[in-house]
Amino acid sequence: MGEIKNRLRKDLTAAMKQRDDFAKSTIRMALAAIQYAEVAGDQARNLSEAEEIAIITKEQRSRTESAQTYADAGRPELAEKEAAEADFLTRYLPQPLSQDELVAIVDAQMAATEAELGAKPTMRQMGAVVKAVNEKVAGRADGKTVAGLVKARINS
Incomplete structure (x- = not known):
């Protein structure tokens, strides 16, 4: 239980x-x-x-x-x-992540994905990055917020 x-x-x-x-x-x-x-x-x-x-x-x-x-x-x-x-x-519910903590996790996942691909992730990889970040934050951040941060990082 x-x-x-x-x-x-x-x-x-x-x-x-x-x-x-x-x-x-x-x-x-x-x-x-x-x-x-x-x-x-x-x-x-x-x-x-x-x-x-x-x-x-x-x-x-x-x-x-x-x-x-x-x-x-x-x-x-x-x-x-x-x-x-x-x-x-x-x-x-677990204590929610601060914006800074969430940004750090997104940046780390973006860097890991970039190292894996050998190039900056594109919108095609957005789903995989969002999924990986959501697994790491495990209910401590809203999925919509995570997706917005990932999209902003990809488009920047």
């Missing part, structure tokens, strides 16, 4: 003892998403920590997008609830 799932279960027990309905429902939602992923497919399996992080990240992003949708639709009470859930889920 992954570390995040264990932490969620411990926090659920604590929330139940404290009668914290908000934390209880949010944690149950996250646990349900993880358990669904564990039983999806041909046979049940335990998820790695990286897979658990990906699930929590997806749930957090979904809540953030829902909050924006509710805010745009003039439903501030629902937007606040979704935003609070998204904020709550961030405590189960």
Whole structure:
């Protein structure tokens, strides 16, 4: 069992003892998403920590997008609830990389790809570079941000 799932279960027990309905429902939602992923497919399996992080990240992003949708639709009470859930889920995610750290990782991967190819990477290699950087940052940076940085480095 992954570390995040264990932490969620411990926090659920604590929330139940404290009668914290908000934390209880949010944690149950996250646990349900993880358990669904564990039983999806041909046979049940335990998820790695990286897979658990990906699930929590997806749930957090979904809540953030829902909050924006509710805010745009003039439903501030629902937007606040979704935003609070998204904020709550961030405590189960690894600390995000700073912009400088992310730029350093992108630059290192660009240099490695350039050394491998013998020439500066082009837009054809962008997907491979983005994939390699995303594997290194493992949920600590948004894929859209990584792709934007790689594209800027290729075009410069």
